[in-house]
Amino acid sequence: LFLGEAIGIGMGGSDLKFVLITGIMIFLFTSVALCLHACFYNYYKLVGTQKNNPYKIVYNVVKYALYNKSPENRSAFTYWENEIPSRVDLGKSKYGGPFSEENVENVKTFWRIVAVILSTFGFYIPYYHLITADVVNTFEGAKTG
Numbered sequence: 001l002f003l004g005e006a007i008g009i010g011m012g013g014s015d016l017k018f019v020l021i022t023g024i025m026i027f028l029f030t031s032v033a034l035c036l037h038a039c040f041y042n043y044y045k046l047v048g049t050q051k052n053n054p055y056k057i058v059y060n061v062v063k064y065a066l067y068n069k070s071p072e073n074r075s076a077f078t079y080w081e082n083e084i085p086s087r088v089d090l091g092k093s094k095y096g097g098p099f100s101e102e103n104v105e106n107v108k109t110f111w112r113i114v115a116v117i118l119s120t121f122g123f124y125i126p127y128y129h130l131i132t133a134d135v136v137n138t139f140e141g142a143k144t145g
Contacts, residue, residue: 054106061099061107064091 065087091097092104 057099057103058107058110061088061091061104064097064099068097 068090069087085092085095088104088108089095091099092101093099094101097104
């Protein structure tokens with residue numbers, strides 16, 4: 001008698017083994033991550049490098065890019081290339097903007113990561129549908145059977 005049949009889920013042996021192994025692996029990886037965090041918390045702690053809220057920096061750079069189509073207060077000492085920089089790049093101090101080059105590049109990297117996450121999200125919808133349909137069919141089969 002399998003554990004799943006005893007509690008009324010109706011999973012087969014291989015499905016139950018998969019669920020148990022997956023649960024144990026998630027528990028182990030989470031435990032190792034928490035232990036490593038506790039051990040190395042002070043070792044990797046960055047002191048004094050982050051002065052601003054990162055969400056506020058992203059918000060301000062995007063807001064600057066939306067409201068400023070051309071550079072503000074551009075002097076003769078600002079750097080200009082052969083091709084016109086993007087609106088986000090105009091926020092860099094070398095183009096006359098108020099932000100450091102590092103902050104603007106971090107914001108561009110953040111938006112690239114968001115694009116990758118959103119583009120891979122569509123692959124999980126059919127998988128989620130199959131899993132939920134299988135669970136619903138399992139429970140309906142357990143009720144009628």
